[in-house]
Amino acid sequence: MLLQIVLRKKASALTALVTAAAIALLPMPAAQAQKGPPVLRDTETEQLLREYTRPILRAAGLEKQNIQMVIVNEGSFNAFVADGRRIFVNYGAILQSETPNQIIGVLAHETGHLAGGHLSKLREQLANAQTQMIIAMLLGAGAIAVGSTRSSSAGNNGLANAGAAAIAGPQEMIRRTLLSYQRQQEENADRAGVKFLTATQQSPKGMYETFKRFTSESLFAARGADPYLQSHPMPAERVAALQEFASSSPYWDKKDDPALQLRHDMVRAKISAFMERPETVYRRYPQTNDSMPARYARAISTYLHGDLRSALAQIDALIQVQPNNPYFYEVRGQALLEGGKPAEAIPALRKAVQLSNSAPLIEMLLGQALVGSDNKAYTDDAVRILRAAVAREPEAALGYMQLAMAYGRKGDYAEADLASAQAAYLRGDNKTARELATRAKTRFAVGTPGWVKADDIVAAKPPRN
Numbered sequence: 116m117l118l119q120i121v122l123r124k125k126a127s128a129l130t131a132l133v134t135a136a137a138i139a140l141l142p143m144p145a146a147q148a149q150k151g152p153p154v155l156r157d158t159e160t161e162q163l164l165r166e167y168t169r170p171i172l173r174a175a176g177l178e179k180q181n182i183q184m185v186i187v188n189e190g191s192f193n194a195f196v197a198d199g200r201r202i203f204v205n206y207g208a209i210l211q212s213e214t215p216n217q218i219i220g221v222l223a224h225e226t227g228h229l230a231g232g233h234l235s236k237l238r239e240q241l242a243n244a245q246t247q248m249i250i251a252m253l254l255g256a257g258a259i260a261v262g263s264t265r266s267s268s269a270g271n272n273g274l275a276n277a278g279a280a281a282i283a284g285p286q287e288m289i290r291r292t293l294l295s296y297q298r299q300q301e302e303n304a305d306r307a308g309v310k311f312l313t314a315t316q317q318s319p320k321g322m323y324e325t326f327k328r329f330t331s332e333s334l335f336a337a338r339g340a341d342p343y344l345q346s347h348p349m350p351a352e353r354v355a356a357l358q359e360f361a362s363s364s365p366y367w368d369k370k371d372d373p374a375l376q377l378r379h380d381m382v383r384a385k386i387s388a389f390m391e392r393p394e395t396v397y398r399r400y401p402q403t404n405d406s407m408p409a410r411y412a413r414a415i416s417t418y419l420h421g422d423l424r425s426a427l428a429q430i431d432a433l434i435q436v437q438p439n440n441p442y443f444y445e446v447r448g449q450a451l452l453e454g455g456k457p458a459e460a461i462p463a464l465r466k467a468v469q470l471s472n473s474a475p476l477i478e479m480l481l482g483q484a485l486v487g488s489d490n491k492a493y494t495d496d497a498v499r500i501l502r503a504a505v506a507r508e509p510e511a512a513l514g515y516m517q518l519a520m521a522y523g524r525k526g527d528y529a530e531a532d533l534a535s536a537q538a539a540y541l542r543g544d545n546k547t548a549r550e551l552a553t554r555a556k557t558r559f560a561v562g563t564p565g566w567v568k569a570d571d572i573v574a575a576k577p578p579r580n
């Protein structure tokens with residue numbers, strides 16, 4: 116399951132690929148969601164990124180900080196640290212990283228920013244200062260233009276030039292100071308990143324390759340092409356310095372484990388299949404390519420854009436090769452669920468839950484299939500599974516929506532209203548959340564846990580912007 120969470124007001128051209136339920140799944144509290152980036156949720160991808168990051172965070176002494184990985188729904192290359200506890204990675208950065216080592220290098224660099232306490236606030240201030248300064252420079256340039264017109268008629272070029280220097284001088288000094296400060300932070304993050312890679316016996320070559328690619332591309336790239344270049348200026352000296360100290364690593368030539376490379380390629384294939392147009396998917400993964408990633412990409416693309424029967428045949432062939440891969444059963448279940456066959460999706464999703472060690476996002480999908488099957492015998496099971504899922508993913512609106520439906524089936528309208536209120540709250544729809552929670556309060560006995568939860572939602576302040 117690869118879910119695109121389209122935030123309110125931020126419609127995506129790719130919405131058609133997504134289940135209606137998926138759109139409702141918001142991973143962040145409403146207050147952050149409203150201003151946060153659109154996010155992708157996928158157990159397989161998140162699990163891989165966590166495995167990439169965990170040893171790096173441990174080497175950086177940050178393993179206790181509960182740093183989260185967030186996949187941003189953007190096809191451009193970017194990775195950044197925003198609030199000191201989350202590492203954001205564009206799906207484009209994963210797609211564009213040919214090896215695990217390349218993206219791990221970028222994650223190590225970002226961890227360097229985290230470990231160095233390069234606070235986002237400070238970086239924002241720098242960015243603001245730079246914007247202010249650019250505006251000031253533009254205004255200055257305007258003044259100069261006017262000045263030179265006047266002066267040419269007056270025949271007084273010298274004075275106009277002196278005026279220009281007086282305006283541009285201090286700005287230039289501020290600009291250089293900020294730039295050198297930012298460069299220092301980048302170099303520190305490079306050095307810290309290489310240190311973490313060495314401590315975990317990994318090669319810094321991927322980091323170097325990625326940054327090197329940006330320096331060479333920046334020569335040709337149009338302004339503003341890739342956000343990573345804007346947040347991470349890559350002057351040639353920085354990359355040369357990186358090469359200098361990185362290449363002395365004893366692990367410089369160490370290659371990625373082939374099993375990890377395969378998982379990386381499977382995730383890239385999945386992202387391509389979900390996020391790119393079928394023509395692009397088939398160009399990347401033509402029929403002549405018989406590798407597992409290519410077959411995975413084509414199977415997903417077939418279920419999204421082609422016919423269900425052919426997709427299922429392709430997925431079953433993948434299951435034959437890797438009968439213990441939870442994500443093949445997950446995609447089989449999702450294809451059936453979205454193909455309008457929730458009852459048939461249940462066995463595959465049960466298997467996916469079991470093999471994934473009860474991944475909450477997959478449990479939510481199973482809950483959705485159980486509720487959607489219209490079989491009352493499944494209702495208690497759905498409630499149990501969905502309650503367990505939302506306990507571990509308390510910010511996912513999808514889980515609460517399904518839970519509300521399951522309670523509705525049972526005739527437990529107090530719990531159904533409460534779960535609906537929680538879903539609305541997570542979507543950022545505070546008005547609906549308050550209305551539903553108010554109604555829920557009338558259905559619970561005063562002071563019971565359900566009443567208290569509903570009361571919390573009624574009393575919750577609307578998200579600040």
Ligand SMILES: [Zn+2]
Nearest residue numbers: 224301304347
């Ligand atoms: Zn950086």
